[in-house]
Amino acid sequence: MDNILSVKALKQVFSKETAIDNMNFEVKRGEIFGFLGPSGAGKTTTIKILTGQLHPTSGSALLFDVPSTKVNHPKYLKKIGVMTDNSGLYSRLSVYDNLHLYCELYSVENKRKRIDEVLEMVNLIDAKSKVVSKLSKGMLQRVTLARALLHEPELLFLDEPTAALDPANSRHIHHGLQELNRKGTTIFLTTHDMQEAELLCHRVAFLNNGKVQLLDEPSKIRRKYSDDTLTVELVGGEKRTLINGPEGAQKMYEYMLNNQVVTMHSNEPTLGDIFVDVTGRSLL
Amino acid sequence: MSFSLKRVYAIFNKDIKDLFKNMFVLSTVLTPILLAFLFSQSEPIPVGLHYFIINLIFVMTTVYVQGAIIAEEKEKNTLRGLMMSPATTTEIMTGKSGLSALLTIVTLVVCMRITGYEFVNVPAIFLAFFMSFILYLAMGTLLGLLTRTVMEASLVLMPLLFVFGMGTLLLEFIADYPSLAFLEYLPNFQLQFLAEAVDAGQAFTDVTGYLIVIAAWMVLLCILTVVVYRKRAVDGK
Structure with missing residues (x-):
């Protein structure tokens, strides 16, 4: 373009x-x-x-x-x-x-x-x-x-x-x-x-x-400002933070094998959070 | 440079629609007509008195209406919208001058009918009227461009009204203070002197001096207006 x-x-x-x-x-x-x-x-x-x-x-x-x-x-x-x-x-x-x-x-x-x-x-x-x-x-x-x-x-x-x-x-x-x-x-x-x-x-x-x-x-x-972690919500409401890598993958495998995973999502910051990080100022 | 009559008419048409909802401007235009009625009671009306009303029309109708509509465009930030559109400076200025021109002509005709003024030496008077109209139009545009609100424009109009619109009173003042004689070169006095000269039987060639002074005022004010408009176009306000 x-x-x-x-x-x-x-x-x-x-x-x-x-x-x-x-x-x-x-x-x-x-x-x-x-x-x-x-x-x-x-x-x-x-x-x-x-x-x-x-x-x-x-x-x-x-x-x-x-x-x-x-x-x-x-x-x-x-x-x-x-x-x-x-x-x-x-x-x-x-x-x-x-x-x-x-x-x-x-x-x-x-x-x-x-x-x-x-x-x-x-x-x-x-x-x-x-x-x-x-x-x-x-x-x-x-x-x-x-x-x-x-x-x-x-x-x-x-x-x-x-x-x-x-x-x-x-x-x-x-x-x-x-x-x-x-x-x-x-x-x-x-x-x-x-x-x-x-x-x-x-x-x-x-x-x-x-x-x-x-x-x-x-x-x-x-992605650039992501801390490379994943939050997993387990049966019973417990939340675990997993770091991207072999150790985290092993844990995740275990949770899934035992049918314990309810939700999971990557911990990417919002643009608003990144803006504050980069500029030191809030947006308002 | 292109010139679109359609765009000029669109701006003029908008101003006409706006005028009928703007009692502030409409009522100002009535003042010279009321004065013409008052003066018409005394007969005969001397040329100086006719030109007192005519100069008042130029200041109150041409200068004020033009100044007020441009100041209002600035106050409400609508002039910026016009400047950011494909309409050229000439189209915007012509369109915005249309309403003042119309109101000036109507008020002049009505007042002259009331006071019974008759033209002597039509070419000289018409030329002087035309140049006076252009110079007062430029003065009104300047007034609008240099003030921020209609209220501010109304305030700035007061000294202009005294100098250019109350000429007859000022002439008596000048007679008492000869050091102020240079004020006789103001365009309102030049117009009055020209009218008195042709009324006394002088020919076109005898009054060219007055016409040249009025023309100089017209050129000066037009140049000033264009310079200020161009500066305003890129001042970011």
């Missing part, structure tokens, strides 16, 4: 405070890339640089092989969808009017049909005629996501897309994003929800104090 996005030695300083420091990573075309970190880690600043809203202090970011500083051009903006936490919707207009404006700006064909499709995708079709000022925070977030999807972008930037949503709506959105990704959309997703990252992302980067501290596939990260 070729890279749709490539970041090299990126640095951003705001009045002597370093928000991003020597950041390096690539996003492959067609993947869901998770950018994980606590609030203030530099996630939103990175999105602003990548989408041309902010010029970096030094270093470079290439999108579609074009520097991010030049991406603010209609030719490239048509390929990008951005959803940030700050809604940016016209509060006195209806959901439909808001989406219709963006259909016009992006020259979307079959506007009504497309608006219905994206509203279905974010589970908001019943709120089509509602005035935006009457919507809840979670609904606003879903309208903003719908707006970012209208023109079927090649590269979608999502800044905490399910932060204000209940589990049912989060699941609905996750399903929609996976479907979108299957159709070829590359997704750059920032989140501090590790379950969301594990479920959706092909690769994740751990961000802390403006630096990428770890980058890999979630399963590989978990």
Whole structure:
């Protein structure tokens, strides 16, 4: 897979405070890339640089092989969808009017049909005629996501897309994003929800104090930080921890031979645990 | 560089829909009309008084409406959405100026009908009106770009209203303090002087000096607006 996005030695300083420091990573075309970190880690600043809203202090970011500083051009903006936490919707207009404006700006064909499709995708079709000022925070977030999807972008930037949503709506959105990704959309997703990252992302980067501290596939990260043990629950409720190796295998063989095993599972840490290990910070 | 009328119309249409639910902006536009009614009671109305109302329209309608709708876009973070869309700077600015243009024309026509103002030397007055409109539009855009909220824009409008909209009062002040004579080069005074000159029978060529000063203001404010807009586009806010 070729890279749709490539970041090299990126640095951003705001009045002597370093928000991003020597950041390096690539996003492959067609993947869901998770950018994980606590609030203030530099996630939103990175999105602003990548989408041309902010010029970096030094270093470079290439999108579609074009520097991010030049991406603010209609030719490239048509390929990008951005959803940030700050809604940016016209509060006195209806959901439909808001989406219709963006259909016009992006020259979307079959506007009504497309608006219905994206509203279905974010589970908001019943709120089509509602005035935006009457919507809840979670609904606003879903309208903003719908707006970012209208023109079927090649590269979608999502800044905490399910932060204000209940589990049912989060699941609905996750399903929609996976479907979108299957159709070829590359997704750059920032989140501090590790379950969301594990479920959706092909690769994740751990961000802390403006630096990428770890980058890999979630399963590989978990394996790397696994303590190589297995927990076995035996008949009677007793739990035993076995170390991977001949000794553990012998024990396991005995338990199974005597029909004592009720459950067993590998002791892999969660991404959240690993994040705390690597960065020394929690995700909230 | 492409230019899409469809995109311009979409932005203009959105502003029109929004206006009818925005009583704050609508009520501001009514002020010059009410003043025109008051002044129309005294006859005959001198040219200076006609231009008091006309300059007031430029400040309260053109500058304020333009400033308020852009400041509101910034306040609600919707301007960023437009900037991140394929709409070009020209398309966004043209679309966003449409509403101010419409309201300015309607208010000017209504007020002139009320006060009974008649054009003398139509080419000179029209050119001066057109350039004044562009410069006040740029001033309004700047006001919107440099302030963060509608409330802040309303506050900043006050000194602008005093300098550009209450010109007649300021002229009397300048007469008492000759060191302030440079203020006569403000575009509102130049427009008034031009109108008084053509009313006294001067030809187009006699008033080109006033037109040049107004044109200089227009160019300066347009350049400033483009520079500030481009800076705002990449400030990450």
